[in-house]
Amino acid sequence: MRRLFRPAAAIVAALTLMGAAFAYPGPGRVTGDVVVHDPTMIRTSSNYVLYSTHGYLEARTSTDRIHFTRSGSAFRTPPSWWRTYSSGNDPWAPDISQQGGRYLMYYAVSSFGSNNSAIGLATSPTGQPGSWSDQGIVHSTTTSSDHNAIDPNLLVDASGRWWLSFGSYWTGIRMIRLEPSTGKRHSSDRTLYHLATRPDAPYAVEAPDIVRHGDYYYLFASYDRCCAGLDSTYKIKVGRSTSPTGPYVDRSGRSMLSGGGTMVLETHDQVVGPGGQSVMSDVDGDLLVYHYYDRNDNGTPKLGVNLIGWDSAGWPYVY
Template structure:
């Protein structure tokens, strides 16, 4: 019996594959990865200052730090515009658009802005300021962690953190919100409602809404209970604009969410994720995590990625 229990514990501890290889500069926080259309070069964008930029020939590296997108920060009038968060980059008709959030920890005084570039390189970015998605203590949401997707021919932006969860708003174009009332896509009714960092993608007739659930940082000064640290979860919908459910059929607006990746082995608190159709590895989920062998502070965060496989229509870390 003891041997069986020991083997079971080992199996559970290794339920997820270790992250794929990373060489060069592997620090990341809320990473967003995109491949440049012209030559396939990978660009990685991360929270901090005017948004950190790194590049590589492969998602595995070697990654090289290039500098920041907006050296002088943003001119948005809300939050801390010299320390921008949670970049999300997409490509439309020859131009790359980078959404970012300006806020301070624990505050609903937040706004989402956008910058554009035709090359993704440092020094090429033009800031356009606010897009019209802003929050305060009077709104049910927090306007951070933006994520763009086109559903049919209509562009949408997902955003939100804590409070009443993750929302979606229709966009007029890449620079401007439609001004319509945001729709709630996901809500965690328990505790402090700790979900954020939405990233949506489409596959096989479904739209998959991934997000991060649990405590994101302060793992040393305010350690969470085991299992309450960051993890990556998913719900799906046929429309992409509502009715998201998890693998058990629980509504995403009623605390639903199926775990895709959680702490294991030396990996602690994976989250701030995105999904990329990599030209070499296929569909991958990428994220930041704290490496127990390096440290648990934000300055120690590492860039991780794993290939995704599919079981009964749901993504599984390979």
Template sequence: MAKKGRQGYRLLLLSFLMLFTTVFSAGSQAYAATWNLTGDTNVHDPSYIKEGNTHWVFSTGSGLQVMFSNDGTNYIRSLPIYNSKPSWWSSYVPNQEGLDVWAPEIFYYNGTYYLYYSISTFGSRVSAIGLVTTKSISGGKWTDQGVVISSNDASNYNAIDPNITADANGNLWMTFGSWSNGIYITSINKTTMKPTGNSYRIATKSGGIEGSSMVYNPNTGYYYLFVSIGQCCSGVNSTYKIAVGRSTSVLGPFYAKDGTDMKNGGATVIDSGNSFWAGPGGQDIYGTNVIVRHAYSVAENGAPKLLISDLEWDSAGWPYYN
């Protein structure tokens, strides 16, 4: 190749690389980047919040597990919320194993952090949702607020997997529930931060549905109900998937993309896992632009790990991430 030809080729290659870099950089933002996490990332059912510059993750585990990060990517495990059982736990869930606590939900309102959580046993509707509060997460001083809602084997719902959301008018709601009886919603009193009034079923799905997380997106005018469908907790054999439906009302009906009501099993899957991560679920939505969840690492023989991604919205108003 002549010298002039080699120079032209190099310029062409350089231009291509510059164009590729520009497109890739833009794409990494437009196509929902997954955060590069390090440190202790072993979790089930994570719930995420920021307090100042500190990132906090609460998750299923003994005493209610806590992790924090100063940069949002490198996580350190802190002390659990509980080191002994509150007296009321045994009254509602007599067969609970030790300090096993499930699926927490952290919510900030009026200068207080409200941490909701579940106690239960597998395969039973003998369950309860509890509440503990603090003015400062980093301060580490939590106050137990007792039971929020409970259920038993005769109940229509299973009182687990709480999630708190604010509607377009600032009213507060809690979604909760699981499996055959589906997902329910109830209004929350802003003074007690506990339910008031009736509970309404808004989603069901044969084969498993739980871990609801609702968010209102003012840019689209819809309420989005994210759920975990399938079965968790079996490592790489877990069949969990993250799915979503949407509604113009906080009380529904919520519809999947194909128009099926979520009360009739509708659900649009947005993450079914891949060759690296099995059984994604237990999701939590922070604001409208971050999704936090767990998935089972194939490379680590099914260890449950924390995953965080930027949540994006397509032109039709549906959420997605990579």
């Protein structure tokens, strides 16, 4: 397999520890159909499959993680419940994983700027486009809710417990516990956990992705304005906790419930507004998979993939 370009990790880590400013790397090389929003990717036994927002969850496949081909969508037809939350039957922000010999995909259905939203679950024996069976709604919100049921992410913790984080604006990032047998809301733990928010309106934090590394759980989230082309101000920050339910704090110790967050990636060079991220582990390390708006292509949304390094203090950086 071809690898993404990686500069000397020791140099990057040293600069990070010294607090020196250095340029963010460009996205790793990808080709083909790479116009995406909110990408999530997994490696199956035969290929890489990437799903993204819109088009019944657009699918792209690759054999080398470099060249991607548009390959239909996760769904061939929309489930009937979608229209309650999106008049255009437009699903968003999928999250794919393999659990217990089957593939799971959590995804959101909503309309832009509304919290009349729902998170659905689909399952597949192969993870391939067109093979998904919808399992219905996992969590939903209405316009009277204080949070928003979009941008789901599944975490299986060190004890085997299942958690679903999600959220956008309103009160920020929330989490519920799931039953592993069904992938749906836990029967006894009905707590709505609170992981991150902003102290300033419009409370612009969303798209959580939580991964375990070493002794910590790391919450990656997208901050500020998405989906505005070259006017986008999206950026990716991270905090960590010893518990999946928090509290999550940044490198300085500031809570993500008080606006904390250590920068991972922001606008630089041709890359404008990176965000909508997911984290994937592969044979050559952890990957940050995200979208950005290409300054050199009139703000077209593009796929970004970078390797993640971990410095001596256990904080992630991209290279």
